Each structure stands twice: as structure tokens, then as C-alpha cells.
Amino acid sequence: MLPVVNNNPGGSEDEDSSFSIISSDEYSIISIDDEEEISEDDSFGNHSDPEETCKSVVAEIFKKENYRVLNHNQLESNLQQLVLDVDDVLELGYEQSLKLLQKYEYDKYVLLEKRYSKEDALKIVEELTNSFGSLGLSTKCFDRQAWINDFVNKSSSLKWCPRDGCSLAVEAGYVEIGTVKCLCSFEFCFSCDRAPHDPVPCYLLAHWLENDNHGSLKKIIDESKPCPKCRFRVQIEDKNTKSKSRTRRRVMCPNVECLSLFCWQCGVKSDEVHYDCQKFERPFDFEREKLETDFSRYSRYYKLFEEQSINLELEGILRERIRDSLYQYLQEALNKLLECFKTLMYSYVLEFYLNEESDSDILKRTRQYLHDDCVQLLEAFIDLEDDYSAESVMSVQDLCDKAVKKRVSLLKICAEEIKNDNWTFDEHKFIEM
Ligand SMILES: [Zn+2]
Ligand SMILES: [Zn+2]
Ligand SMILES: [Zn+2]
Ligand SMILES: [Zn+2]
Known part of the structure; x- marks a missing residue:
């Protein structure tokens, strides 16, 4: 039996191993019995130096002891x-x-x-x-x-590695294990088959993605009004009827059980056309207020999420820049920066669903540090274009180490708070219409 993965969760560079989240002796070794068969496989091309392969923080620190990678014979x-x-x-x-x-x-x-x-x-x-x-x-x-x-x-404890050409399978100690890393270095979420999405739990991410309709929600909120009687949202479809005439329009609620008439401009139920909306006292529309508050909260998180998603799109440009560099380390540093962007991105989804009574100060503070480090690291990458001196590369390396440490802390904090039930989440935070 040849252990091919460094089985020391603490690692050498990160001594902050005061957290031990989940461990099970049953799954303590990630190993391959038949090394020859594996090394002939092309998918292991980048496996030459196990120390150098980019390690997944979550898989390596939290859960790697709870799963193992199996080849055909195993x-x-x-x-x-x-x-x-x-x-x-x-x-x-x-x-x-x-x-x-x-x-x-x-x-x-x-x-x-x-x-x-x-x-x-x-x-x-x-x-x-x-x-x-x-x-x-x-x-x-x-x-x-x-x-x-x-x-x-069919087996719920087994999954094929989703990477093309990889013939290994992952066996997990429990289905909710989350991110796992195959020996080919591909990472995926064992529980939901998505790409790694720590720190947000699978079900909340699924909910976020299913309801990802910021554009259409905005349109509905901007262009529709609730019927004052039955609350059915009415949208005026006639695009040619522009503001002036439209605002004075009397509208009939399309709900067949209601068919109330109301003034489009002030939203007051009115059987007659009126020309002075000021005369009508508009009742306080609690629902409308709530919708607007909820929507502006959602918009805020949506924007933060999108920002990181745009950062992730920089990968192509950044890879191109460092392609010819002699410093192989830069490729790895870029991988780490992208992982940091993803962690930031998913942490916003997590926070979006977090209940008010859950204390999120430490999350916000740690994330701010990670955010700042990422900005600096990204700038350092951009500056590399004109300067590939050893000093600049060193500076990328330092900044990268800093950012990775912040990412580790953020993930640890989230894993701990979730594990200890200090945080509760509410899917109803999403706008319900
Ligand atoms: Zn694999
Ligand atoms: Zn998942
Ligand atoms: Zn109605
Ligand atoms: Zn009116």
C-alpha cells in the first residue's frame, strides 16, 4: 500500500490546527494499492509532485479523513x-x-x-x-x-470522479460530506455533484440558483402593481402607452374573481377615472414596502455575488499573462486566487440566508480581510505584466499565502458555526411573490 497523499491535515505552513471538525478513524487513509495501473493513466499527468498539487482547504483540513478514493480493483x-x-x-x-x-x-x-x-x-x-x-x-x-x-x-456512498477520463471513484463516510478531492486533483461536491461551493451548504446554494431571477424580479417590481383588492400583480403590457396617458389610466384587475378597477398611478381602487390622485389618500402598502426592502437586500447580495463571478472570468486573461513565465509557482498562485474568489462569492449566498439572530460579525470581519487580500493579490498579478523580477513574484507569493490563510479561517469559522448550530438559515428570505 502506497500512501500518495500527505496525510497530515495540519500541513507544514499552516500551524493553526486548533480546529478538528470531523474525523473518523474508519477513513483515515487515502491510498492506492496498484500504483502502476494508476500512473499509466493519463489523468494523473499532474500528479508528479504530490507536495505541489494545489490542496483543497476544505477537503484537506476538514474532511479528508472521511472519504477515500478507489480504483477499479478496489x-x-x-x-x-x-x-x-x-x-x-x-x-x-x-x-x-x-x-x-x-x-x-x-x-x-x-x-x-x-x-x-x-x-x-x-x-x-x-x-x-x-x-x-x-x-x-x-x-x-x-x-x-x-x-x-x-x-x-446505485450505492449512495460511492461516486465516480466527474473529471473526463478519470476512472476513479470516491467513497464517502456520509453523504453530506461536501467537497472531496480525487487523486487526479479534481474537486467536486460529493453531496450535490456541483463544483465546490464552500462555505454555503448545498440546499441553500440550490435555492439561490433556482431563484436566480434578479432581472425578471426587477422588471416585475418596476413594471407591475398589486390590485388593491386581491393583491394580484397587474402588469400593463401595452408598451406604447407611455407615461402620461398610462399614469392616468384606470386598470381592471385581470383576476376573474376580482375584476376590480383601480387607478394605475396611485393604486387606489376607483370605479371612476380621476384626474387628481392627490385627492385620494393612499393606504400604507405594507406588502409593497416589504417587497421593496426585500428586493433591495437581495440586490445587494446579488451584486456582491456577481462581482466575484466577474472576477472568476478573469482567469483566461490572467493565465495568458503568466503563460510564458518561468515561475511555475504563479499558476498555482492563480488557482488559489480563484479559489478565494469562489469562497467570497459563496459566502455572500450563505450570509444572505443567515437569520438576523445569528451572529455574523466574525464572518463579515474575516471576509473583509479575505476580500482585501484578494484585491491586493489581483493587483499584484496585473502588475506582473511589466515586471517579472524575482521580487514581484515573491510579492505575489507572500500575498497569496496571506489570502489563503484568510480563506482557511473563513471556511473554518463557517464550518464551526454551522456544525455547532450557532447559525440558522431561512429560505424564506427570498422574495416571495
Ligand atoms: Zn479523478
Ligand atoms: Zn454541494
Ligand atoms: Zn384584483
Ligand atoms: Zn389615482
Whole structure:
């Protein structure tokens, strides 16, 4: 067994290891048994110097002990062991046990909890074999890969590395593990299959992305008005009817159960056309006020998120600039800067959903430090264009180390606060219309 990943979570440069978030002895070693098979694979081209591969803060510090990366042989022997464990109890024979396991998505605990007798188990396997849903696989040699594919695809603790050409799979100790890093150095979120998105939890990011409609919301808020009676949002579609005539217009609520008439300009329910809206006392529109406050809050976070997303788009330009540089370190520093941008970007989503009673001072303070360091590092990259002296590169290196430390602290703070339930989140912070 050849350990290929430095298994010392503290690392050499970052001594601040007072946090130990999650650990499980069961998954303490990330290893590859068959080194030769792996090193022949092209996807491991950048694996020549494990010390130099850009390490994922989250995967390396928080959770790396809770998952491991498996190659084909390891998957096969895991599957075999699983079948043997089941067969030990049920004594059905290898092939039957395998088919039964497949029905239970390769979860032997769920299967064994059913406490089937041998007869019942065999009956189920027979039904499975005759039914359409059964995988038409035999346990013969040529179907081995198909069984392994099925094993990885169905098992909740396994996932293929999503990187093109990588044939490794990740086995996680628990599904909510979040960011994992394959031995090919590709990182992904095991829980939701997205690119790493720390520190925001998967479900909040999903909610944010599903509701990503800033432009259309703005349009609705600017161009529609609620019916004073039923609150149905009314939009005037006739684009040619410009301001003056439109403002004096009487509008009928399109809700068939309401059909109230109201003045478009002042929003007051009125059966007659009136020319002086001042005469009408406009009732305080609590809903409208709330909508506007909510929308301006959302806009603020949306803008912050977008800023970092624009920063991430600089990757191409920055890579081009350092392409011919002799300093290989710069590529790695750029990777780290991009990771910092992502962390900033996702931290805004997290904060957007954070409840008021959750203390976010430390988050905001640490993020501000990270933000400032990122700005300086980005400037240093831009300045490199005219000056590739050793001093400038050194300065990039110093700034990069600083930023990485801030990123680590920010991620640690968020992981700790979430783990200790100090923070609560509310999806209803989103504008509901
Ligand atoms: Zn991989
Ligand atoms: Zn996720
Ligand atoms: Zn109405
Ligand atoms: Zn009016």
C-alpha cells in the first residue's frame, strides 16, 4: 500500500490546527494499492509532485479523513466483500446474493435488516430475475465492469470522479460530506455533484440558483402593481402607452374573481377615472414596502455575488499573462486566487440566508480581510505584466499565502458555526411573490 497523499491535515505552513471538525478513524487513509495501473493513466499527468498539487482547504483540513478514493480493483474487491458478507448470513450463493444486493442499492445493512429467510430471499431473487427491471447482467467475467458501474451508480456512498477520463471513484463516510478531492486533483461536491461551493451548504446554494431571477424580479417590481383588492400583480403590457396617458389610466384587475378597477398611478381602487390622485389618500402598502426592502437586500447580495463571478472570468486573461513565465509557482498562485474568489462569492449566498439572530460579525470581519487580500493579490498579478523580477513574484507569493490563510479561517469559522448550530438559515428570505 502506497500512501500518495500527505496525510497530515495540519500541513507544514499552516500551524493553526486548533480546529478538528470531523474525523473518523474508519477513513483515515487515502491510498492506492496498484500504483502502476494508476500512473499509466493519463489523468494523473499532474500528479508528479504530490507536495505541489494545489490542496483543497476544505477537503484537506476538514474532511479528508472521511472519504477515500478507489480504483477499479478496489471497487471490485469492495463489491466482492459486500456480496460475501451478505452471503455469509443468507447463504444464497454468490450470484443470488449479488442480485439481491442490487435490489437494495448495495446497502447490506438495509438488506439484512429485512431478516429474510433463505427461502424468501431466493423467491425475491427469482422474481427479480423474471422481472423487467432486473439488470440483465450475469456474474461472468465480461460483465464485471457493468456490475462495478451499477455498484457505483446505485450505492449512495460511492461516486465516480466527474473529471473526463478519470476512472476513479470516491467513497464517502456520509453523504453530506461536501467537497472531496480525487487523486487526479479534481474537486467536486460529493453531496450535490456541483463544483465546490464552500462555505454555503448545498440546499441553500440550490435555492439561490433556482431563484436566480434578479432581472425578471426587477422588471416585475418596476413594471407591475398589486390590485388593491386581491393583491394580484397587474402588469400593463401595452408598451406604447407611455407615461402620461398610462399614469392616468384606470386598470381592471385581470383576476376573474376580482375584476376590480383601480387607478394605475396611485393604486387606489376607483370605479371612476380621476384626474387628481392627490385627492385620494393612499393606504400604507405594507406588502409593497416589504417587497421593496426585500428586493433591495437581495440586490445587494446579488451584486456582491456577481462581482466575484466577474472576477472568476478573469482567469483566461490572467493565465495568458503568466503563460510564458518561468515561475511555475504563479499558476498555482492563480488557482488559489480563484479559489478565494469562489469562497467570497459563496459566502455572500450563505450570509444572505443567515437569520438576523445569528451572529455574523466574525464572518463579515474575516471576509473583509479575505476580500482585501484578494484585491491586493489581483493587483499584484496585473502588475506582473511589466515586471517579472524575482521580487514581484515573491510579492505575489507572500500575498497569496496571506489570502489563503484568510480563506482557511473563513471556511473554518463557517464550518464551526454551522456544525455547532450557532447559525440558522431561512429560505424564506427570498422574495416571495
Ligand atoms: Zn479523478
Ligand atoms: Zn454541494
Ligand atoms: Zn384584483
Ligand atoms: Zn389615482
